[in-house]
Amino acid sequence: MSFFDRFKNPKTAEEKxxxxxxxxxxILxxxxxxxxxxxxPFPFSLLAFVAFIPFLLVIERRETLLTLNKATYLMSFVFSLITLYWVGSWQPESDPFLMAGxxxxLLAYPCVMLIASTLYYLSGKIFPKKINLWFFPVYWVLTEYLLTLTDIHFPWILLGHGQxxxxxxxQAxxxxxxxxxxxxxFYINVFLYKAFxxxxxxxxxxxxxxxxxxxxxxxxVVYGLIRISSIELPNRKVRVGLIQPDINPWKKWGTGSLDKMVDDYLSLSQQAVDSGAQIIFWPETALPVYLMGGNYQNEVDKIYSFLEKNKVTLLSGMPDIQYYFNKEDAPADxxxxxxxxxxxxxxxxxxxxxPGTRNYKRYxxxxxxxxxxxxxxxEEFSFLADIFKWGVGLGGWNIGKDTLVFKVPVENNLGKDTISxxxxxxxESVFPIFVAAFVQRGAEFIAVVTNDSWYGNSSGPxxxxxxxxxxAVENRRSVVRAANGGISCIINPLGEIEAETKMFTKDVLVGDVVLNKEKTFYTEHPKIVTAIISIFSLWVVGINILLFIKKKFDL
Known part of the structure; x- marks a missing residue:
């Protein structure tokens, strides 16, 4: 078949x-x-165990890399369209650049998944077709893992997340x-496809x-049921207050009154303290200013006065800036x-x-x-930062340097304590291996501050x-979420949501959070699965390179 023959219409009605x-x-x-x-809801989760069967039926018939990639792209595009449609925001206030992104x-995600079909094609040169199909799940999950790496990372729709x-x-x-x-x-799909x-x-x-x-x-399932019924959660707890102010994220970065924002936060925080909260959480970028690095002493004093009066600690999402007046002192970025x-x-x-100190810690x-x-x-090509800029001015953050576990002094049900x-x-909460690193460093519970209001009442939040x-389940840690417009919640180490707010409501969520020091097998060894599949995939690529060299040079 010539190159141009590939673009001709099918010759027969049967082929069409x-x-x-x-x-x-x-598409199915x-x-x-x-x-x-x-x-x-839950019953739909079960569809994932048969969802790949139609796809596997098609790719087993495909022989060329082009036809394999076409099949993978179409399936992945439909998948991403349903799950990621919300990323552009699509609200009247939305930034055009966000919509374009x-x-x-939606167009790029399926392209990334072509890594899986390309590796499947390459391993087809090594293994018979019936055996090769068993390796497609390995390549798919490797591609999921690759989505956690580099500056272009977006590990959102991992198959595991769907469950x-x-x-x-x-629970496993x-x-x-x-x-x-x-x-x-994916392997259950392959077994069922083989049965069919x-x-x-x-x-x-x-x-x-x-x-x-x-x-x-x-x-x-049996392992999970046994774990749910047998795990005894520790008695050590702390009471937290999650503040959900429901501030319009598009207008917040404009000319809103900073003083009024601070008063609103402190009023909601007082409600949490009155309900016994010992640690207060404000959401991501709670205030639209460099509070600790700018000329905002009145606001800072007001916040510290509240903390001193109530003897509570505040953990808040906040823009933060550090100045360097000598080039030699400034970091490379x-x-x-x-x-x-x-x-x-x-x-x-x-x-x-x-309370008690004006020295603050920052992550x-x-x-x-x-x-x-x-x-x-x-960082490598500085001119790019000048080309791409958000209308709301959020596109130029520096990358944080290290995981940090906060040490918070409290009095809980067991007396005076220091909580990590x-x-x-x-x-950041969608990166499994990354989150495990915090627990490895001693975190006894996980806090997430976020602002999902950019995306309206869509699937995203x-x-x-x-x-x-x-x-929560991977690390057997409680997870608390403080979200600007929702959904704030408390999740226990079994993965059960104990309390949550509704979207787009001003609310305060107060609850007791289980603290745990024990580390799971996954927490201590989070890279075992990805290491095995990476090594195997590199072996497949290496063998193909050797086969190419052998053919090219007639060795």
Whole structure:
């Protein structure tokens, strides 16, 4: 077949019919996978265990890299369209650049998943087709893992994340993590597909495949039920107050009254203190100013006065800036301000304000939203930062340097205590291995401050809240979320949501949070699954390189 023959119309009506059928199968796979994710309720989660069957039926017929990638792209595009449609915001106030970014993501995500189909094609040069199909789940999960790396990271729709409503199934995440769950979900699909295809061909092995697939599924469910019923949660607790001010994120960065914002936050915080809260959490970028690095002494004094009076600690999302007046003192990623002739670093940060001292601790967000908060590779190519800018001025944060666990003194049900808490900002909570690093450093519970109001009452805020369930189960840590417009919640170490607010309400959520010092197998070894699949995939690529060299040079 010549190059131009590939673009000719199918020669026969039968071929046209086959192509239509295959496209429908690929669309069906994408739809089933998409509706297995939140915000769809639990029974829909089960669809993920059969969603890949139509897709596998198609790709087993494909021989060339082009046709394999076409199939993967179409299925992945439908999947991402259902689950990620919200990223562009699509509200009247939305920034056009954010909308463009949303469209770009919908088109780009399926391209990333072509890594899986390309590796499948390459391993087809090593293994027979019937054996090769068993490796597709490995390549898919490897691609999910790659989405956590580099500046262009967005590990949102991991297969494991789709099972957060299925509490019994996800309990094994304390051993294998979310990527391990993704692998299991895909392998159950392969077993069921093999059962279906063998039954269709009257092969006696069809029952064996069916039994194997169902047995794996039941093994994970039984393990989960045993864990849920047998885990004894520690008695050590702390009472927290989660402040949900419901401030319009688009207008907040304009000319709103800072003094009124502070008063509103303190009024809500007083309600939390009156209900017994010992640690107060304000959401991401709670105030639209560099509070601790600018000329805002009145506001700072007012906040500290509240903390001193009530003897509570505040952990707040807050923009934070640090100035350097000598180039030698400034870090490599510092920016230059011509008007002040100084260098500076600016962070989307979480700060800890404690009564008794004006010295505050800061954690700078390390996983910045590509384009939305940080221009990918702008450290290497500084001109990119000047090209891409948000209308609301959020696109130029520096990347935080290190995980930080806050040490907070409290009096809890066991007397005077010091509590270790990690502070994650916004979509950092969807990075499984990254979150485990905070628990490795001693975090006894996980706090997430976020502002999901950018995306309206779409799937995004609900997915973001639900995905935190897996961080709780993986590490057996309570997770609390303080969200500007919702959804704020408290999740226990079993992944059960104990309390939550509604979207777009001004609210205060107060509750007792279980503290845990014990580390799970996953927490201590979060990279086992990804290391194994990475090594295998590198081996496949290496063998193909050797085969290419052998053929090229007739060795």
């Amino acid at each position: 019919k086959r192509i239509r059928q295959e496209r429908l199968l690929l 796979s994408g739809v089933l996978l998409g509706i297995s994710f939140p915000p769809f 949303g469209i770009a993501l 957060v409503k299925f509490l019994a199934f996800i 995440a304390d051993i294998i993590g979310t990527f391990g769950l993704s692998l299991v979900v 295809s063998n039954y269709k061909n009257n092969n006696r092995y069809s029952v064996n495949y069916l039994v194997a697939g169902v047995s794996i599924f039941l093994l994970f 510092a920016k230059f301000n011509k008007s002040t002739n100084s260098y500076y670093t600016a962070y989307n940060a979480l700060i800890e304000l404690t 700078g967000k390390m996983k910045l939203v590509p384009l939305g908060e940080h221009v990918p590779f702008s 808490v990690s502070g994650l900002i916004c979509f 609900y997915q973001h809240k639900d995905f935190a369930i897996l961080r």
